[in-house]
Amino acid sequence: MGSLSQPKLPVINLSAKNLEYNSISWVKTCGEVISALEKYGCFVAKYDGVSQELHDAIFHASHDLFDLPTEVKVLNTSDTPSHGYVGQIPVIPLYEGLGVENATTADGVERFTKLMWPSGNGVFCETVLMFSKAVAELDQIVMKMIAKSYGIEEHYGPLLGSTTYLLKLIKYLSPQGDERNLGIVPHTDKTFMSILHQDEVKGLEIKTKDGEWIKYDPSPSSFVVMAGDGCMAWTNGKIEASCHRVMMQGSKERFSLGLFTFIRNIKIETPQELVDENNPPKFKAFDHYKYLHYHATDEGMRSKFPLKSYCGI
Ligand SMILES: O=C(O)CCC(=O)C(=O)O
Ligand SMILES: [Fe+2]
Secondary structure, eight states: OOTTSOOOOOEEEOOGGGOOTTSHHHHHHHHHHHHHHHHHSEEEEEOTTSOHHHHHHHHHHHHHHHTSOHHHHTTOOOSSTTSSEEEEETTEEEEEEEEEETTTSHHHHHHHHHHHOTTOOHHHHHHHHHHHHHHHHHHHHHHHHHHHHTTOHHHHHHHHHTEEEEEEEEEEOOOSSSSOEEEEEEEOOSSSEEEEEEOSOOOEEEEOTTSOEEEOOOOTTEEEEEEOHHHHHHTTTSSOOOOEEEEEOSSOOEEEEEEEEEEOSSOBOOOGGGOBTTBOOOBOOBOHHHHHHHHTSHHHHHOSSHHHHHHBO
């Protein structure tokens, strides 16, 4: 495609008021969500579950967090690869991230807050919990739509019951000089679903199936809803995880947030409804956390398509 037409991601209104379950507008929106996910593996959701005040508060909280000394931030460790503190990585020197595990529960957020601020930080704790819960609702709206569209609603119940939420707070330094610098290398998320939100500094790019990079234009009421490898396996590849990267430019630092879902205790397994002679099964049932550990091995990191290397049929 020529440079005249800037490709854009579909924008879909998922605000609560026009989304009564199974209403005419719900069914219509459902169709838009599925076609966007099948085409791009992601879309931009307009969502009013996070107010402008909460948007301001969460980025304020994020600035406070990254202002802490590195010795404190590295205390955030995790048994799961890339769930704790990630920073000072030679291939992505601009990137720093901290994961809050079980971010939709008071216990999870309190544990993280206590680690970072032993004497407490009530505002941080409340803000993170409120933001995570609001964005988790958006995830559940989208998941219900996927399940309904594919006629696999009965399989969504157990999945929802086993869903855990990781909130990742991310900061990118501005590149030195005026080149475009890689903030994060092209990848697909190893999550089930990812919902990304950010401040006004651009940089997120999504690759289309034709290999073009779409530049995301952020706003406080916009969220990028993106399928991860887990969703790809569950839907038998009908929805592909989208490849994305962050390119940093200019003199401003960039702050972003990802609410990431993972499936604990049950295997991710393609429902029989999505398998027939024209659609043979593509992935074996697998344990999501074991997959995350596999991805962190040399073999997993070298693989061009780790989901396929791990559990492809
Ligand atoms: O910063 C962003 O917008 C994207 C972050 C990302 O892709 C990730 O953490 O997996
Ligand atoms: Fe990502």
